Amino acid sequence: DTLFGATYMVLAPEHELVDKITTVDNKGNVAAYKQKAALKSDLDRTDLAKEKTGEFTGAYAINPVNGEKIPIWVADYVLMGYGTGAIMAVPSNDMRDFEFATEFNLPIKPILEPDQADEKTRTRVVKGEECWEEDGVFINSSSSFSGLDINGLRKQEGISKTIAWLEEKGLGKEMVNYKMRDWLFSRQRYWGEPLPVIHWEDGEIEVMDEEALPLELPQLDNYTPGDNGESPLANAGDWLHVTDARGRKGRRETNTMPQWAGSCWYYLRFTDARNDKEPFSQEAERYWMPVDQYIGGAEHAVLHLLYSRFWHKVLFDLGIVSTDEPFSRLFNQGMILAFAYESATGAKVSTDLVREKYGKFYHSQTGEELKQIVAKMSKSLKNVINPDDVVKNYGADSLRLYEMFMGPLEATKPWTEQGVKGVFGFLVRAYRFFADLNNIHQDEEDPEITKSLHKTIKKVQQDIEGLRFNTAISQMMIFTNNCIKKGRVNQQTAKTFARVLSPFAPHLAEEIWSIHGEAPTIADQPFPEYNEEYLKEDVFEYPVSFNGKLRFKLELPLSMPDEEVRQEVLNHEAAAKWLNGGEPKKIIVVKGRIINVVI
Known part of the structure; x- marks a missing residue:
């Protein structure tokens, strides 16, 4: 379904086609790149935070859906052990492809319009300025060359139609690829669920009867x-050695289960955590499952999400x-990186060996x-x-707030101390204003502040639900500045804003809540509701x-x-220039949207 968005191809450096298709002019660069890639581990090559590298082979492929030539690159983020070692890159809908295309100035062709996203995100995605990996409506996905058209379809519909077209043309067929590997499920340590297995002296290996479960860990004095x-369980003499009813001697398995044995189903236990008769009741499981939202880092999710x-x-x-x-919905949060430094040869230098002078690093x-880069935090780089x-x-609230304010939750971004100072300054301003009773009155609130408050409540509520914490914080900053400019607010406004702020900066919000005489805790308070009446605009700036x-x-x-609106347009000093002494044929007024003068 994403063939229309493919703007380049990538081969793994080890792929047999690399040497065959690389042009004479590019052979030297590609050979050197292959040699560098051979020195890296698969983990290094697929590191999400790694700077993207690659070389153009000089060769091109033909896209079957539109007949366009697209360049073939070699890059180490593609592995031979995954799939075929060759991918079509769709930068508009795959983050690694997007980063690679951005790095090497390759085309980014948007093919999915995120119709459920906010307007800012939708605009950036449609312009090719942001990657979109979720569902949407296909755009720019038709061609007279092939006759294939999936515009207006959603992802699953587009997949089905494209596969049917490829099969009809003999260009491909539907296939499910599996990547299987062994799962090592035993550990040589004490702390873990013991495996309910007995090794008998006659060679038989037996799994314990269900009636004999649970098998619990023994108390040990020696954990070596x-x-x-x-495993240390080999030291548990009385527990370790068993005899069955026939006098046959046996020895319990000493390996224990890994942490996955619990973390793979903990969410099910959460549905009925106090049940002492079974892991969970069917009623509780049917009521709570599936999990509405799963949030985790991309690297973590590959393991835990797969296993669970x-x-x-x-x-x-x-x-x-x-x-x-x-899990109903998965959201991969971005990674927080830190500044690091490297030499001209690419060697990393720990931060304690770096000196800054006039904006440069030595x-x-x-x-x-040295070159300043962003990289994963590591002990070796200090x-x-x-x-x-x-x-x-700066306080716990500043830490919380900055992590949410750094950027979109899904983005990878570097940590900066200056950013922490910025949100710390906001919290200081908010506390000094709303906690100072000299800034508080008991009269009716100013209409402008009331409107700004309800706009803030609505914006923050929607942003929390959409996991857009950074823009929610921006709105709270705008509201605080409005209040400071106004000079005073009434007590109800101060307490309401404390409830808005509480999920983000609970300690400071609790303090403001207490100063205004409220008890016992703001944590028990519901999130405030906004009133649509206060959000209606009185005026509009017409284009x-x-x-x-x-x-x-x-x-x-x-x-x-409308008639008065038309007269105001004609009376405007700029209108005379464009009318050029004539009369308009028609003035179209779309209330709250636009005015168009037909001449």
Whole structure:
């Protein structure tokens, strides 16, 4: 379905086609790149925070849906062990492809309009300025060359139609690819669920009867490994050795289960955590499942999400749970990076060996100028940010607020101390104003403040539901500045804003709540509701066009009758220029939208 958005191809450096298709002019660069890639591990190559690298082979492929030539690159973020080692890159809908295309100035062709996203996101995606990996409506996805048209369809419909077209033309067929690997499920340590398995002296290995479960860990005095590197359970003599009813001697399995044994189904236990008779009741499971929203980092989700889904599907096949999938919606949060430094050869330099001078960075021992980059936090680079230090210097609320204010939740972004200072300054201003009773009155609130408050409540509520915490905080900053400019607000406004602020900065909001005489805690208060009546605009700034071209803007009351609006347009000093002494044929007024003068 994304063929229309494919703007380049990528081969893994090890792919057999690389040497065959690389042009003479590009062979040297590609060979050098292959040599560098061979020195990296698969983990390094697929690191989400890694700077994208690659080389153009000089060759092109033909896109079957539109007949266009698209360049073929070689890049190490594609692995031979995954799929075929060759991908079509769709930068508008895949973040790694988007980053690669941005790095090498390759085309980004939007093919999915995010019709459920906010207007700002939708506009950026349609312009090719932002990657969109969720569902949407297909755009720019038709071609007279092929006759294929999936414009207006949603993702699943587009997939079905495109596959049918490819099969009809003999260009491809529907296929499900599986990537299977063994799952090592035993650990040589004490702390873990013991495996209910007994090794008998006659060679038989037996799983314990269900009636004998649960098998609990024994109390130990010695937690050191057993002989031959076995788990500490090898030291549990009375627990370790067993005899059956026939006098046959046996030895319990000393390996324990990994943490996955619990974390793969913890969400099910949450549905009925106090049940001491079974893991969870069927009634509780049917009421709560599936999980509405799963949030996790992309790297974490590959493991935990994969394993928990595997676990859940086994339980579903056994009839123990009522849903085939455990999670309704997945959201991958971005990674917080930190500044790091590297030499001209690409060698990383730890931050304690870096000196800044006149905006440039140098190696303190060699004097070599270094390049500042952003990278994952690591002990070796000494660029790890300790949250305890941030809390000590700026408070826990500042730490929380800055993490939410850094940018979109899904974006990868670098940590900066200056940013922490910025949100700390906002919290200081908010506290000094709303906690100072000299700024508080008991009279009726100013209409402008009332309107701004209800706009803030609505915006923050919608942004919380959409996981757009950074824009919610921006709106709270705007409201606080409005109040400070006004000079005073009434007490109800101050308390209401404290409730809006509470999910983001609970300690400071609690303090403001208490200063205004409220008890016991703001945490028990519901989020405030907004009143649509206060959100209605009294005036609107109309764009005034002449024959469809914008010429000037005019602010008028929304209640003004259309005939008076037309007269105001004609009376405007700029109108005479565009009328050029003539009379308009028609003045079209679309209330609260636009005015168009036909001449």
